[in-house]
Amino acid sequence: MAALPLFEIKNLTYYYPDTPTPALKNINLRIEEGEFVLIVGGSGSGKSSLARALAGLIPDFYGGKIGGKIYFKGQDLWNFGRRCLRSQVGFVFQDPEKQLVMTTVEAEVAFGLENLGLPPKEMLRRVAEVMSYFNLSPLKKELIGNISGGQKQKVALASVLAMQPEVLLLDEPTSQLDPVAAAEFFSLIEQLNKEMGYTVVLIEQRLERCFHLADRLVVMERGEILQDGSVEEVVWWQVRNGYPFLPPVAQFFGLLHHPTIPLTVKEGRRELKKIWACPLNLGKVSPWKGYHGRAVVEMKDVWFSYPGGCEALKEINLRINAGEFVAIMGENAAGKSTLLKHMAGLLKPGRGRVIVLGKDTRTTPLVQMAHEVGYLPQNPSEYLFRDTVEEELQFTLQNLGLKDEGKIDAILNQLQLTGYRKLNPRDLSSGERERVALAAILVAQPKLLLLDEPTRGLDYCLKGELGRLLAGLTKEGLTVVTVTHDVEWAAEYADRIILMFDGRIISDGPKNEVLSDSLSYSPQMARLFRGLARGILTVREGLEKVRVNGERVYAGQSG
Amino acid sequence: MLDRLLYEDKGVFLQSLHTVVTLAYLTVLFVLALLFSHPLYLSGMLIISILAVLAAQMVDKWEAYLKMGLGMAILIVGVNALVFRTGKTVLGLGWIRVSLEAICYGAAMAIRLLGIMTVFCLFNGLIRPDKLLRLFSRLAFKSALVVSLATRMFPLAARDLLKAREMLQMRGVDYAGGSWTERLKKYSWLLDILLLSSLEGAWQVAEAMEARAFGTGPRSCYHTELVRPRDFLCLAASLAALGLALYAKVKGYGDFNYYPQLDPLLTGGSAMTLLALIMTSLAWPILLSWGWQLCPYLRSKI
Numbered sequence: 005m006a007a008l009p010l011f012e013i014k015n016l017t018y019y020y021p022d023t024p025t026p027a028l029k030n031i032n033l034r035i036e037e038g039e040f041v042l043i044v045g046g047s048g049s050g051k052s053s054l055a056r057a058l059a060g061l062i063p064d065f066y067g068g069k070i071g072g073k074i075y076f077k078g079q080d081l082w083n084f085g086r087r088c089l090r091s092q093v094g095f096v097f098q099d100p101e102k103q104l105v106m107t108t109v110e111a112e113v114a115f116g117l118e119n120l121g122l123p124p125k126e127m128l129r130r131v132a133e134v135m136s137y138f139n140l141s142p143l144k145k146e147l148i149g150n151i152s153g154g155q156k157q158k159v160a161l162a163s164v165l166a167m168q169p170e171v172l173l174l175d176e177p178t179s180q181l182d183p184v185a186a187a188e189f190f191s192l193i194e195q196l197n198k199e200m201g202y203t204v205v206l207i208e209q210r211l212e213r214c215f216h217l218a219d220r221l222v223v224m225e226r227g228e229i230l231q232d233g234s235v236e237e238v239v240w241w242q243v244r245n246g247y248p249f250l251p252p253v254a255q256f257f258g259l260l261h262h263p264t265i266p267l268t269v270k271e272g273r274r275e276l277k278k279i280w281a282c283p284l285n286l287g288k289v290s291p292w293k294g295y296h297g298r299a300v301v302e303m304k305d306v307w308f309s310y311p312g313g314c315e316a317l318k319e320i321n322l323r324i325n326a327g328e329f330v331a332i333m334g335e336n337a338a339g340k341s342t343l344l345k346h347m348a349g350l351l352k353p354g355r356g357r358v359i360v361l362g363k364d365t366r367t368t369p370l371v372q373m374a375h376e377v378g379y380l381p382q383n384p385s386e387y388l389f390r391d392t393v394e395e396e397l398q399f400t401l402q403n404l405g406l407k408d409e410g411k412i413d414a415i416l417n418q419l420q421l422t423g424y425r426k427l428n429p430r431d432l433s434s435g436e437r438e439r440v441a442l443a444a445i446l447v448a449q450p451k452l453l454l455l456d457e458p459t460r461g462l463d464y465c466l467k468g469e470l471g472r473l474l475a476g477l478t479k480e481g482l483t484v485v486t487v488t489h490d491v492e493w494a495a496e497y498a499d500r501i502i503l504m505f506d507g508r509i510i511s512d513g514p515k516n517e518v519l520s521d522s523l524s525y526s527p528q529m530a531r532l533f534r535g536l537a538r539g540i541l542t543v544r545e546g547l548e549k550v551r552v553n554g555e556r557v558y559a560g561q562s563g
Numbered sequence: 564m565l566d567r568l569l570y571e572d573k574g575v576f577l578q579s580l581h582t583v584v585t586l587a588y589l590t591v592l593f594v595l596a597l598l599f600s601h602p603l604y605l606s607g608m609l610i611i612s613i614l615a616v617l618a619a620q621m622v623d624k625w626e627a628y629l630k631m632g633l634g635m636a637i638l639i640v641g642v643n644a645l646v647f648r649t650g651k652t653v654l655g656l657g658w659i660r661v662s663l664e665a666i667c668y669g670a671a672m673a674i675r676l677l678g679i680m681t682v683f684c685l686f687n688g689l690i691r692p693d694k695l696l697r698l699f700s701r702l703a704f705k706s707a708l709v710v711s712l713a714t715r716m717f718p719l720a721a722r723d724l725l726k727a728r729e730m731l732q733m734r735g736v737d738y739a740g741g742s743w744t745e746r747l748k749k750y751s752w753l754l755d756i757l758l759l760s761s762l763e764g765a766w767q768v769a770e771a772m773e774a775r776a777f778g779t780g781p782r783s784c785y786h787t788e789l790v791r792p793r794d795f796l797c798l799a800a801s802l803a804a805l806g807l808a809l810y811a812k813v814k815g816y817g818d819f820n821y822y823p824q825l826d827p828l829l830t831g832g833s834a835m836t837l838l839a840l841i842m843t844s845l846a847w848p849i850l851l852s853w854g855w856q857l858c859p860y861l862r863s864k865i
Contacts, residue, residue, distance in 0.1 A: 095771075
């Protein structure tokens with residue numbers, strides 16, 4: 005007799021309360037014990053709703069209308085007692101700040117166990133074991149507010165695992181983490197799946213980090229499962245149908261119509277060497293144009309300390325010219341956002357000078373700066389508060405004393421928001437809200453646009469749209485400076501990369517130069533071509549290189 | 564400045580006591596400071612509190628309290644001397660006429676105030692807030708959870724408020740300009756944003772709590788605090804001090820009449836003996852603290 009699947013979903017359809025369209029539509033899915041299932045899809049495709057349904061949060065917590073059935077270990081999931089279900093299905097959410105409720109690490113890990121009503125001795129054992137496994141013991145008395153984002157997400161995972169669930173549901177757990185912390189998090193997940201046998205259902209946008217870990221891939225769109233199968237099957241299906249939910253290495257080989265599609269850089273390099281005899285000359289990185297053109301930002305020997313005494317910027321010397329698209333990268337607390345706030349004039353340097361568009365930020369009032377500098381903090385859509393999209397844009401114009409003169413129409417059109425003009429921004433999807441926040445800044449036609457983590461929480465398509473939009477705006481003369489952890493996005497769209505570490509700029513130059521050889525901040529394509537060709541960062545550049553430089557070799561091998 | 568007032572783990576003996584014991588010891592000090600009016604008894608309580616501060620290596624923290632306390636103490640002595648003229652021993656200080664009794668009463672109240680402030684300083688420095696919270700969570704879990712959530716979320720709300728302000732400033736909102744009604748309106752926008760974001764955030768927190776089985780049935784309580792011999796010794800000393808103090812109160816040894824004329828300071832051997840016994844009992848945790856620091860043998864035994 006075949007073993008029962010861990011989860012079996014039959015004809016599941018679900019509507020959130022007061023919504024006419026289903027969030028999940030006729031879902032049929034089986035998840036076997038010990039599997040690693042990766043769910044991909046655009047914003048609003050129903051990925052998170054599916055995970056909530058598997059956890060029993062839908063309809064328990066959300067309400068709404070539901071049809072179909074979910075079986076967990078052969079039994080109707082909705083007939084499981086809440087306590088029993090919560091103890092067997094663990095859920096780690098996107099934002100570590102919004103899922104930790106206690107004051108210290110140890111208390112947080114114990115919180116779920118207390119809720120399950122476990123005896124004190126059992127709790128003590130589980131807390132000690134899980135803290136030791138995650139190497140959290142040195143932090144056990146630490147206040148949650150004092151630990152880093154990566155540590156917080158590790159605590160969230162530890163607190164769920166202490167409950168000893170059979171399955172782990174992870175909803176974009178690394179979207180708030182820098183590449184190093186994200187890699188550490190995924191190595192833990194890999195260990196749990198491969199060595200401890202946990203069933204993992206992962207929803208993720210940055211696929212290059214986790215694609216190779218999955219046994220199965222599920223592609224969702226508009227609440228439906230479009231494709232479900234082994235990773236290889238679904239990769240080929242995506243290549244044939246032009247879907248973008250592939251890491252760059254897989255995309256590259258898919259577009260080359262290579263007979264096998266590697267999922268990791270290691271496999272990719274092996275395949276690349278088979279098909280492409282790399283020239284002895286690795287090629288040259290196009291030389292940096294240097295400091296040419298009109299300076300938009302000039303920072304001269306800038307130092308800054310926060311009132312608490314933390315030295316956040318040290319000896320910053322920087323010049324950014326008109327029309328540049330600059331990405332600032334580095335680990336958390338490296339000083340990236342502080343640098344951006346200095347360019348906005350929100351922070352004034354302790355020593356040194358910051359000149360933005362010819363104005364010294366120390367002596368220029370912020371209101372005056374706001375006429376020419378646009379600034380969006382992290383998660384800007386959380387700061388929208390007017391009743392309609394149009395009012396959000398009018399608000400900026402009124403405060404800056406500007407007249408509309410068709411500006412609102414133009415920007416709504418440019419950002420494809422015209423249809424949402426009279427809607428409340430908070431009723432829109434996350435991608436649309438991000439665009440409204442951007443429109444509220446761009447309507448003032450700034451000359452310098454400063455963005456802090458603009459791709460956080462955006463799917464592949466939305467990130468692409470944003471990248472193309474910003475790249476287009478730089479061609480019209482706008483200067484864009486953005487802080488980002490998204491290496492692939494920066495490699496695709498930025499011109500120049502500034503790497504920061506411990507308050508200092510440790511590398512500054514054209515993206516091909518800075519990202520190619522970086523250990524933590526190189527995109528997958530750069531790692532694929534390391535030692536074979538220089539300056540390849542994107543799939544497009546890789547294809548061009550192989551087709552132009554190695555066309556004969558490639559054609560000969562494959563033909 | 565604020566950091567100096569908050570809890571800081573220094574690994575000292577008094578911080579290693581069980582929360583219930585520390586709480587009991589500080590409560591006894593606090594109650595005794597209120598119970599007695601005799602200046603020698605009040606001074607005794609203050610001396611014990613200061614010795615505890617020294618034993619807990621909290622002098623820097625105490626200095627911050629002392630700065631506030633001394634100002635208020637001087638004010639109390641001054642105001643009391645000027646306002647109350649019921650004492651019989653009138654002192655002529657130029658054109659000001661004050662009574663010795665009023666000055667002494669003010670001084671005794673100042674000592675009491677300093678004693679109470681020192682106890683609060685010890686409370687902040689010796690008891691980890693989360694341990695206290697866990698202690699109360701056994702009695703009233705939901706209230707303790709609300710406090711815990713507020714403690715976690717308040718800094719986040721403050722951060723959101725700052726970010727919202729920065730974003731609005733970059734959209735042309737000038738918080739320094741305009742009339743006070745206009746400024747009020749500008750600040751109300753911040754509250755709108757904070758309210759909307761907090762409501763969305765609260766939903767996410769609630770969902771995460773639900774996913775971790777919150778509210779699925781009776782809870783148990785996780786506690787890791789160990790009870791050691793030192794806890795019994797210190798608790799016994801605190802209770803002994805309280806018992807002796809109550810006896811002194813019943814006997815009237817701890818009382819002192821300031822008006823219309825000061826009572827004699829030394830009323831007899833029994834009162835002083837009792838004071839010495841109370842102080843010895845209260846000094847017991849401090850003596851153990853020094854012994855714990857200096858004698859590895861004692862450290863291993865308690």
